[in-house]
Amino acid sequence: MRKKLTQRQLEILNFIEEFVEEYNYPPTYRQIGEKFNIASTFGVKRHIDALVKKGYLTTESNSSRSIAVKGQKRNGDCKENSTVSIPLIGRVAAGYPVLAEENIEGQFNIDSALLNNNTNLFGLKVRGDSMINSGIFDGDLVIVKSQNYCNNGDIIVALVEDESTLKRYVKKGRKTFLMPENPDFEPIDVTKNKNFHIVGKVIAVYRSFN
Amino acid sequence: MRKKLTQRQLEILNFIEEFVEEYNYPPTYRQIGEKFNIASTFGVKRHIDALVKKGYLTTESNSSRSIAVKGQKRNGDCKENSTVSIPLIGRVAAGYPVLAEENIEGQFNIDSALLNNNTNLFGLKVRGDSMINSGIFDGDLVIVKSQNYCNNGDIIVALVEDESTLKRYVKKGRKTFLMPENPDFEPIDVTKNKNFHIVGKVIAVYRSFN
């Protein structure tokens, strides 16, 4: 295990990484000093020496711009084999297969390790707040496994009266409900509803904060 | 279309790329000359100038080791379908760079379209319920942009008293708080806390339902 860094050393290490990222070559001592308002190159040098001693950097003595970050991963391998491409569905319309070409608005890639070996997936933008207590918000992207059955307790995409909806599928005694996870919404009893169809099971949510 | 290169220019361009690959910083004119038995740095310089003129390199005048190969940004690797590889961090420890090799427990791919052009990202498994009202649950995967600053209202990963925490960064008047999004937790006043550091800003959450 490498030694701990001081706050200053951490900041400087960060700066060097960012600098290299941007320019493809490392900064000079003076450039580092400029960034942190360290007037003397000696002050900078001591930080660099400390970082070298602790094993985070390497330098070549008397050589300009020879700072190199140790143990930096080149983004070399991208194991593309493990990436899956998923269609993004615009809307779930009654009477059409979800994955019909007309419905596909795009395609996105995601690591299969995040999908628990599921197949037949599609992405869907969430509309509405009915599932906020499950951490599914308006605008989120849900990843859905296309299937016409599900287990008690699954969160599903369903068609009820030709309207698509996102709810939790719950069996209580002899009745079946689509339960919202938001006190402002009412459960939907679909026990005897002939116009109720399961479209798929939600296996993941993705939300990006702008 | 860029201009054709002479044999010599091609060799030198290749050498520069190899050198950078090996040392993480570019060679000096003298180092290039040494490699090709060019005794005069002027001979080397003319090749470099030609390569710059033809658009294959950039340099900073009067600046040492400032040769950068054009159109060879490191991130840009893995452009296949614009998928980005993100390191999965085991823990955020005080006094160590987050992205230190020791902390990287894995790597996962995700479509860059889902990341809003962010860079310097890492993934982190959430521990604790302090942000449930923002739809971030225990066990979720958050994607974090490594940065030491943030805006009012951002959800951030921070170190407070050497403990890592996930909170919303809020400025109220002259005070700064880390606000949980769970009534069971108390806000943390970090206004005068010297042992408070921003690690990064949460840009996305991913949760899979098993």
Add this chain to the structure above:
DNA sequence: TGACAAAGTGTACAAAAGTTCACTATATTT
């Protein structure tokens, strides 16, 4: 309180690295 470590200053200096110029050599083209 006093010792110690981390951090910063200012100056000076030496080594490294980029710049310039006049000149030569060898192909290729006109």
Add this chain to the structure above:
DNA sequence: AAATATAGTGAACTTTTGTACACTTTGTCA
């Protein structure tokens, strides 16, 4: 054969950059 582009030499010079030292400041900890 003359003109031109590419390539190389050697020396001199300027700027950049790393190194060194003595001294100050600040915070921590025993």
